[in-house]
Amino acid sequence: MRMIDKRVPSAAEAVADIADGSSIMVGGFGEAGSPIELIHALIDQGASDLTIISNNAGSGEVGLAALFKERRVSKVICSFPKTLNSTVFPELYREGFTELELVPQGTLAERIRAGGAGVPAFYTPTAVGTPLAEGKELRVLNGREYLLEFGLRADYTLIKGLIADTHGNVLYNKTARNFAPIMATAADVTIVQAAQVAEPGAIDPETVVTPGIFVDRVVEVAKPAHESELIAAGVCYP
């Protein structure tokens, strides 16, 4: 008898309870690590007025960009909303439909890590003296200026792994790892799509990247799509 089993049968069931107005961290740096099948399930599910926390704002009209295009995202917190083939977000931003909180990439990563680690705020040298310091507390420590930045959390995290086990331990593939391990720690509900879901013991405890304690739901997506391939094939979702 398996007493801990975080598997969910489908991406649709994994995202079924995401309500309007939710904040959602979405893994990925460009297309690497983007949990496209979970995002598409979220598009099908219909939740709107979402706040998305992700490094980029999607490309083409699939995955994250498709979620924007469906006008489901009222705010995005990210470091680099412009990407190759990124046309959807710029339009929504200029129109004033989607608000942008621009955060330096390292500050974004550290804010997410802090949110997951119970650190409410920290000081950083990044962005001192720039427009992104406006409105932020400036403090001199050991003779250098730093900004106060706050931990960031979300209601949900959607990420993509390579292998997960039923306890929620996750391994990633190469640079698809990027934001996923820290985002897994910083949401009330963390949902992982993995190409393979295995029994406990399949992953060497020495090599676990995301320990299962951070993961709530695991769904197997055996052959995940890649954004660039969908775009090359002319796919627009839905």
Added chain:
Amino acid sequence: MRMIDKRVPSAAEAVADIADGSSIMVGGFGEAGSPIELIHALIDQGASDLTIISNNAGSGEVGLAALFKERRVSKVICSFPKTLNSTVFPELYREGFTELELVPQGTLAERIRAGGAGVPAFYTPTAVGTPLAEGKELRVLNGREYLLEFGLRADYTLIKGLIADTHGNVLYNKTARNFAPIMATAADVTIVQAAQVAEPGAIDPETVVTPGIFVDRVVEVAKPAHESELIAAGVCYP
């Protein structure tokens, strides 16, 4: 031709330049992960007036405890200086020879991580309302009280790995990992003793725990001693 090679031929050469008055982070939680051979080389080397940053203060009269016993340590920053068989530090502390900065274990870990990550200070809920909050800045954020804690760095870090490569990538053994990966990031010079030193490529890039950028010197100690075994054998170093 190997153009990057961080190997040093012996523990003695690895610690040769540590000067009197240096601050040194020492890995290990109890005996697990304690770099005994590097510590013994440091004892032989003679540096004194050291500040040691380590979770414990050693057991018996080997390793860290032997360094204390030789009266080389003027200050220790740690969370738990009392351990089974720990008699050396209590005497030096009561005598007033060695100063103690007591830090909650999680705050110690986070301060070290911050020191290595360029974060000069952060807020934490740990120790609010306790004697360990005395003299620290208290701040209310989102309705809860937090203490300001500062990043911690050292001149040197001494740690023990299982396998290292010549670029300085390191794998650890089970719970001997503990403080080593964060201490590796927080010192000007990080010195690793490893049971095996291999060529680049021997460690899968997906499983690297400490990337080589954090490591300055690697020395092979093929059969490292365990504190409990030395104590059971009645060893007192030197």
Added chain:
Amino acid sequence: MKQQTETIGWTREEMAQRLAQDIPNGSYVNLGIGIPELVARFVPEGRTFIYHTENGLLGMGPSPAEGAGDPELINAGKRHVTANLGAAYFHHADSFAMIRGGHLDLSVLGAMQIAQNGDLANWSTGKADAIPAVGGAMDLVAGVKQVFVITQHCTKAGEPKLVEACSYPLTGQGVVDRIYSDLAVIDVTPDGFRVVALCPGVDFETVQERTGAPLLPAQK
């Protein structure tokens, strides 16, 4: 008094077993050193708990056979342990990120004193000649979702451990949710200590006599 506490009340094992019954299936649990460690022996049928040890292991298993221990596989009490299937090793900052970040469901700790407002003292007598040592206790009480204390109701000298205000240095303020003693299970509520269950054969008045603060009776 001493003789009485030996002849009435739950044994340490019974206290641990009683506590284990209140842990939901799938919980992530950190067990402190001493009586808390006994809880691991009493996992109720049909449940799995995942044990965290702050020195870098999730999925900690039972002690190995005598002589089969690995000095590099230990728990926070520095005893030899094992790793279950599905375990994970990680470094100390990640381990305390789990603790401080509210990812653990339950911390089970021993106590020197518990105040009626939930204050806990369990790390120092505050005596001048004591070697202070705190370990991870302050982090655990600050970060873990629920904190259960498991303790004898009174000290060996017969002094109550449940008090109006702690006289020893605090580990944390208002952090204890529930106390499992040899005499009773007691919640810390906004109104103070409230008895949840009495040990069979022990009456409310007996527990009140040995408690340094007012007790509220169990709610119907």
Added chain:
Amino acid sequence: MKQQTETIGWTREEMAQRLAQDIPNGSYVNLGIGIPELVARFVPEGRTFIYHTENGLLGMGPSPAEGAGDPELINAGKRHVTANLGAAYFHHADSFAMIRGGHLDLSVLGAMQIAQNGDLANWSTGKADAIPAVGGAMDLVAGVKQVFVITQHCTKAGEPKLVEACSYPLTGQGVVDRIYSDLAVIDVTPDGFRVVALCPGVDFETVQERTGAPLLPAQK
């Protein structure tokens, strides 16, 4: 002016090669998007540089053969790359801990403007209709030990990029150490811009003409 900048000065490849000569063996280097990426083609004989890409790879290798790319092995510019022997993957917080914590030896960046006090502007024109995007540039200039800028000396419109004070929004204050342009190698010193080397065939006066702040001559 435009015609002149095309006919004199180093090519982009020569600029990159000149910069690469100044990187010591064993350096940990982050290369920005654009001209900085060219530096990787010119590692001097007898040296090894270890390239960091902020999306989680240390030991980044050259681009794979056409068609052999892995969409999950990319650099910060989102191009396909490879991993060398001795490489390591890590997550974004660890990657920027390397950057912010001062572990990288060198960051090579492009620029829109560099002021004589070392201020750098390279992320936004500040125009109202621009989509702001900053990426990791502010983290790199705040944390990496040395910051080299590699850039054309003037904009396509012939405006100087080396100026007394930046008019564009800053990436960081006083962060640039050295500039490699098509005309010269120039240090940012406490006294302002100082020429380190001139491109063969380009004289000091020509460079000064195309620079929006006073230039100091090379020190003997």
